[in-house]
Amino acid sequence: MALPTPPITIQNTPQSRRLGQGFYWQDISVGQQFDTFRRTITETDLVNFISCTGMLEAIFIEEGYEGGAIQGRPVPGALTYTLIEGFILQTMIQGTGLAMLELTQKILAPVVVGDTIHAEIEVTGVRPTSTKNRAIVSSDIRVFNQRGVVVMTYTATRLLAGRPT
Numbered sequence: 001m002a003l004p005t006p007p008i009t010i011q012n013t014p015q016s017r018r019l020g021q022g023f024y025w026q027d028i029s030v031g032q033q034f035d036t037f038r039r040t041i042t043e044t045d046l047v048n049f050i051s052c053t054g055m056l057e058a059i060f061i062e063e064g065y066e067g068g069a070i071q072g073r074p075v076p077g078a079l080t081y082t083l084i085e086g087f088i089l090q091t092m093i094q095g096t097g098l099a100m101l102e103l104t105q106k107i108l109a110p111v112v113v114g115d116t117i118h119a120e121i122e123v124t125g126v127r128p129t130s131t132k133n134r135a136i137v138s139s140d141i142r143v144f145n146q147r148g149v150v151v152m153t154y155t156a157t158r159l160l161a162g163r164p165t
Helices: 043-053 077-093
Strands: 033-035 097-107 116-128 134-144 150-161
Touching: 043 077, 077 097, 077 116, 077 134, 077 150, 116 150
Parallel strands: none
Antiparallel strands: 033 116, 097 150, 116 134, 134 150
C-alpha cells in the first residue's frame, strides 16, 4: 500500500517569477527595445471585429467595394492597433499595467486581410510617481506588415506598477 503523497504548495518567492508576469517599471529603462510576435489577420478576425464594434462601413463589409481605393479586403486601423496591444499586454504588462494614460496614433498605410503584422517597441520615458510605487512609462511603437512597410506608428503612455516591496 502506497503512502499518500503530501500536497504540493507552490508559492511565488523572491527567487521565482510568475510565468506571464509583465515587467515592473523598475525592470524597464529608456532606450530598451522589444519586438512582438507576428500575426496574420484573417477574414474571421475582420468579421468578428466589425461585428463586435459596429464598424459596419461598406469598405469593410462589401468584398470588392467599388468606392474604395485599397486593393484587397481592408481592415480597420483599430483592429491593427488592438492586435498589437494584445501582444504588448500578454508579453510586457500582464499584471503590471494599471492604465493607458495617453495614445497618439498615425495610420500610414492600409492593412488588408492576409497581411502579417508585428511591431517594434522602444521605451522613451520612465518617470516614477510620488506615491504607490508606480511609474509613467512612455513608448514609441512602429507596426510593420510582412513586406517591412510601416503601416502605423503610435506613442503610448501607461501607468505601470512597481515591484512588490
